Amino acid sequence: MPLLDRNGAREDGWTRSEGAAVGNIPAVIVPWDSLADALAQQGDGRNIGVLIPNSLAISALAPFLPRLALVAIGFPAYSDGRGFSLARQLRRAGFAGELRASGPLIPDQFAYALACGFDTIELPQANAERQPLEQWLRARDSYSLTYQRGYGTPDRNILDRRRAARAAAAPGPR
Structure with missing residues (x-):
C-alpha cells in the first residue's frame, strides 16, 4: 500500500505481520489482538507497531504506548472519522512515535489528518491510483x-x- 507523509510519497520501513510471530523483522506492525504476544517476544533493537481499530478506547492502548514505535489507526471508510479523534487523544496522552492513518482516506482529509497528529497515511492501492500524489499535495496546502x-x-x-x-x-x- 502506498505511504504518504507531509512531503509526499515515501518508502515504508515497516513490515505487516498477520500475528504475533515477528521473527527477525526489525520493524513490524502487528494486529491489535496480537500486540501483547508480540511485545512479549520483542528483542533488543526491534521496533513494534500496532494496527488498531478506530473504535478502540485509548485506555486499552495506554499501557502499551511506552513500548510502541508506531500506532496505525484503521479507517474502514473515508466517512468514518473516529480515527481523527483517536489520533488527537494519542498525542495528548504523550505518544511521540509515528502515528499512521491506514485506509481509504481522501485528499480533502490530508490537512486535517496532519493537524490531528498523523505522520503518515497508508492508502489502499486502488485509492492511490484514483487520487494522484499531486492531488494530495494540493489538498494539504488548501487550508490556511x-x-x-x-x-x-x-x-x-x-x-x-x-x-x-x-x-x-x-x-x-x-
Missing part, C-alpha cells in the same frame, strides 16, 4: 485557517482571530 483550536499553530484559528479583531475594534473606556 481552521475552526478547531489545538490543531496546528494557534494563529491559524479562525474563531480566535475574529475574537481578537472584535476586541481591537471595540471602543475602550473614555
Whole structure:
C-alpha cells in the first residue's frame, strides 16, 4: 500500500505481520489482538507497531504506548472519522512515535489528518491510483485557517482571530 507523509510519497520501513510471530523483522506492525504476544517476544533493537481499530478506547492502548514505535489507526471508510479523534487523544496522552492513518482516506482529509497528529497515511492501492500524489499535495496546502483550536499553530484559528479583531475594534473606556 502506498505511504504518504507531509512531503509526499515515501518508502515504508515497516513490515505487516498477520500475528504475533515477528521473527527477525526489525520493524513490524502487528494486529491489535496480537500486540501483547508480540511485545512479549520483542528483542533488543526491534521496533513494534500496532494496527488498531478506530473504535478502540485509548485506555486499552495506554499501557502499551511506552513500548510502541508506531500506532496505525484503521479507517474502514473515508466517512468514518473516529480515527481523527483517536489520533488527537494519542498525542495528548504523550505518544511521540509515528502515528499512521491506514485506509481509504481522501485528499480533502490530508490537512486535517496532519493537524490531528498523523505522520503518515497508508492508502489502499486502488485509492492511490484514483487520487494522484499531486492531488494530495494540493489538498494539504488548501487550508490556511481552521475552526478547531489545538490543531496546528494557534494563529491559524479562525474563531480566535475574529475574537481578537472584535476586541481591537471595540471602543475602550473614555
